[in-house]
Amino acid sequence: MSNQEHAPEELICDEAPATGIEVLSPRDVPLGGPRALQVRRTLPQKQRSLIGAWCFLDHYGPEPVNGAGAMDVPPHPHTGLQTVSWLFEGEIEHADSVGSHILVRPGQVNLMTAGQGIQHLEVSTAATSVLHGVQLWVALPDTDRHTAPFFEHDTPAAVQVGDARLQVFVGSLLGSTSTVRAFTPLLGAEVVLDPGVVLDLDVDPAFEHGVLVDRGSLAVAGTDTPTGHLAYVPPGAGTLGLAAGAGGARVLVLGGPPFGEQIVMWWNFVGRTHEEVVAYREAWQAQVADRTDGRFGVTAGDLAWIPAPPLPNARLRTRG
Ligand code: MN
Numbered sequence: 001m002s003n004q005e006h007a008p009e010e011l012i013c014d015e016a017p018a019t020g021i022e023v024l025s026p027r028d029v030p031l032g033g034p035r036a037l038q039v040r041r042t043l044p045q046k047q048r049s050l051i052g053a054w055c056f057l058d059h060y061g062p063e064p065v066n067g068a069g070a071m072d073v074p075p076h077p078h079t080g081l082q083t084v085s086w087l088f089e090g091e092i093e094h095a096d097s098v099g100s101h102i103l104v105r106p107g108q109v110n111l112m113t114a115g116q117g118i119q120h121l122e123v124s125t126a127a128t129s130v131l132h133g134v135q136l137w138v139a140l141p142d143t144d145r146h147t148a149p150f151f152e153h154d155t156p157a158a159v160q161v162g163d164a165r166l167q168v169f170v171g172s173l174l175g176s177t178s179t180v181r182a183f184t185p186l187l188g189a190e191v192v193l194d195p196g197v198v199l200d201l202d203v204d205p206a207f208e209h210g211v212l213v214d215r216g217s218l219a220v221a222g223t224d225t226p227t228g229h230l231a232y233v234p235p236g237a238g239t240l241g242l243a244a245g246a247g248g249a250r251v252l253v254l255g256g257p258p259f260g261e262q263i264v265m266w267w268n269f270v271g272r273t274h275e276e277v278v279a280y281r282e283a284w285q286a287q288v289a290d291r292t293d294g295r296f297g298v299t300a301g302d303l304a305w306i307p308a309p310p311l312p313n314a315r316l317r318t319r320g
Helices: 274-290
Strands: 011-013 022-024 027-030 038-043 054-064 072-078 081-089 092-096 101-104 109-113 118-124 130-139 150-154 158-161 164-170 187-193 198-202 208-220 223-225 230-233 239-256 263-266 269-271
Touching (some): 022 223, 054 081, 081 187, 092 109, 109 118, 187 198, 223 230, 263 274, 269 274
Antiparallel strands (some): 011 263, 022 230, 038 054, 054 130, 081 130, 092 101, 092 118, 109 150, 187 239, 198 239, 208 223, 208 230
16 A cells, blocks of 8 residues: 555654543545546544554445546555555455565455565456455554565454454454464454444453454444544553444554554655665665665565655654
8 A cells, every 4th residue: 555645644643542532533535537536534643643563544435446446556665664454345456576476365464564665566456346445554663663674464363352353463352362473562353243232351451452343333432433533541451341222333553552663654655764765765766766776675576666855845743
């Protein structure tokens, strides 16, 4: 996924945990192109930029793919983060500059560690009639953010817990552990609840959590959270209560200890300073100009690479 906003803001993210539960509303963002797939972005936003190391959450579909609504994101760069693709429906082709070429399918986690720099493309396949999923970004800690890029793929086991089913795609929950690598303590899981089911998840009290409602509605720690919204739960509790409504619910549970580092996010880059982000942009633009190898490597194929948007005129101040 590429941030396709025409004039993306530079965000300085370092907020402290909140004291109570927040219900964050999604905002609609076109993913680019005249017949763009529309995504619902719940992170980052004015109220909150980070949940643990999770720093970006785009939710899309279910959207019929018939020309419009397709995912068509040509090669673009990333630094300082990991991307996590998780699908509910459809199929996406992923290729990147470390030589990965894979089909992303429902129930399979695909995690790309950008580290010092990578480029990749994501295109929904011709076999896809409906596209429905999320893309998440994870900020890398300062100690690991210059690591060499790599790509991981895994199919986490589906586990039945009472009247709920879950798949843990990052970290550990209820005895299930993902095989993909996280650089800070982190949780990402899909949980499907039958109608009316109440589930008290044992969670790490050092973690703050986010619960994205993909389908249905539910109460998160007693707070009603509508479809498409993200409930934020501050650290401190050893259980996370999920109570599904009459239609049941499918949610993503995200978590991690408060990240504790100030990051600068702009376009597809995570860095620590404005100057660093400017240098990432210059390195990418130099590769685009001559279609050459460099910091981000080269993805196989002949698709045009996405040039970086202009930098904002003003540097933003820290929020909050
Ligand atoms: Mn991307």
